[in-house]
Amino acid sequence: MAVIVLAMELTAPGPAASHPLKLVERAQPEPAAGEVRLRVEACAVCRTDLQISSGDLAAKRPGTVPGHQIVGRVEELGEGVDAGLRGRRLGVGWLGSTCGECDLCRAGQENLCPGAAFTGWDRDGGFATEVVVRADFARPLDGDADPVALAPLLCGGIIGYRAFRLAGVGEGQRLGLYGFGASALQVAQLALAQGCQVFVVSRDRAGRERARALGAAWVGAPGEDPPAPLRGAITFAPAGAVVVDALRSLERGGTCVVNAIHLDGVPGFDYRMLYWERRLMSVANFTRRDSEEFLRLAQSIPIRTRTERFPLADANVALERLEGDRIEGAAVLVP
Ligand SMILES: [Zn+2]
Ligand SMILES: [Zn+2]
Known part of the structure; x- marks a missing residue:
């Protein structure tokens, strides 16, 4: 049979x-x-x-x-x-x-x-x-x-790692995470392990508490802006308005990475938010090199x-x- x-x-x-x-x-x-x-x-x-x-x-x-x-x-x-x-x-x-x-x-x-x-x-x-x-x-x-x-680790983790790389935030610099689900939870651990300051915006109170417990420098609800401009931001929430919130919080030359394969649309925004060489980009999929690098890091940090x-x-x-x-x-x- x-x-x-x-x-x-x-x-x-x-x-x-x-x-x-x-x-x-x-x-x-x-x-x-x-x-x-x-x-x-x-x-x-x-x-x-x-x-x-x-x-x-x-x-x-x-x-x-x-x-x-x-x-x-x-x-x-x-x-x-x-x-x-x-x-x-x-x-x-x-x-x-x-x-x-x-x-x-x-x-x-x-x-x-x-x-x-x-x-x-x-x-x-x-x-x-x-x-x-x-x-x-x-x-x-x-x-x-x-x-x-x-x-x-195999999607939220690896794509989160690629988004983190694209956001270009190094040791001592400020990273914003918009949304705090399974992927952001892993990126936060990765960023903290590399000495970044992590700022989290989440509509979910439990998510905000988890971010705080993990060691985030600042935690807020949607509509609240981080107290200092960000070198880079990653948006995870499947809502276009969040992209504008993140863009508004970038410092000059900062990058906002949209981690979403589908969004209903991004609202219009004032061009001054993008000026000074700020960048707005998506992250799409990952390469095998990303997965190799991330899985090695995930084991050594280790990411939970x-x-x-x-x-x-x-x-x-x-x-x-x-x-x-x-x-x-x-x-x-x-x-
Ligand atoms: Zn996935
Ligand atoms: Zn090809």
């Missing part, structure tokens, strides 16, 4: 409550050349999964399985894959593959490759008991660590994640809670 895999499939995009992912049984996927099949140990839930399942990000193919923060053990190898990977624990993120040949790929900007395929959007992701991934886009992880604690675990079949509960901002840290599915 064929081996069956359980997966949460996207059938009809829409709000989580009325358009849930569907639990289905599928035939076990076979890894093609260069791929491996993982038995999923944990898969964290990202706001992007919510935006794909709700239809804010148009589905690329019917029946996609979301999930792009996958921790799993290699159980089957495709042709050409190093046999030493068998049984190893790997981490898989949003960047599922790139063309490897375009100018951007060659220039070290594979995160911008027009031919990139994304895990849980172009390819089936980790809201499943097993998943097939490209071996060269997966990273070895500590086999002894708690897989639930590792999973949120806050998680709430859910059984795989409760993926819709996790998405609904995320939609309502009712998750403490990151939701993680455990098959």
Whole structure:
């Protein structure tokens, strides 16, 4: 009898409550050349999964399985894959593959490759008991660590690290974080470990308390501006107005990085907020170099994640809670 895999499939995009992912049984996927099949140990839930399942990000193919923060053990190898990977624990993120040949790929900007395929959007992701991934886009992880604690590093952590790099805030300088969910929590630890002063704006009181406890220099609610201008800011909240708040708080030459794959729009703002060579930019995806660097730092600092675990079949509960901002840290599915 064929081996069956359980997966949460996207059938009809829409709000989580009325358009849930569907639990289905599928035939076990076979890894093609260069791929491996993982038995999923944990898969964290990202706001992007919510935006794909709700239809804010148009589905690329019917029946996609979301999930792009996958921790799993290699159980089957495709042709050409190093046999030493068998049984190893790997981490898989949003960047599922790139063309490897375009100018951007060659220039070290594979995160911008027009031919990139994304895990849980172009390819089936980790809201499943097993998943097939490209071996060269997966990273070895500590086999002894708690897989639930590792999973949120793989998107919020890595993209947060790239955003932090782009914000250009060094030791002793001021960094603003707008929104304090799973990704900002990791960036704050990274920035504090590098000697930055961290300023946090969060609408959520528990988030503000966590930021204070972690060692933030200042914590405020939306509409409150940090007491001193910022060298760099990162916005995490999926609201355009926050981008203007962050821009307003930058010092001359400062950079605001928008960490969102989808925003409803950014309100108009006075050009003087942008003058003096302030920069407003987005962060898109990450490169394999980002993930290698970040995962090394995450282990050495070490970065601690806050998680709430859910059984795989409760993926819709996790998405609904995320939609309502009712998750403490990151939701993680455990098959
Ligand atoms: Zn993500
Ligand atoms: Zn490319």
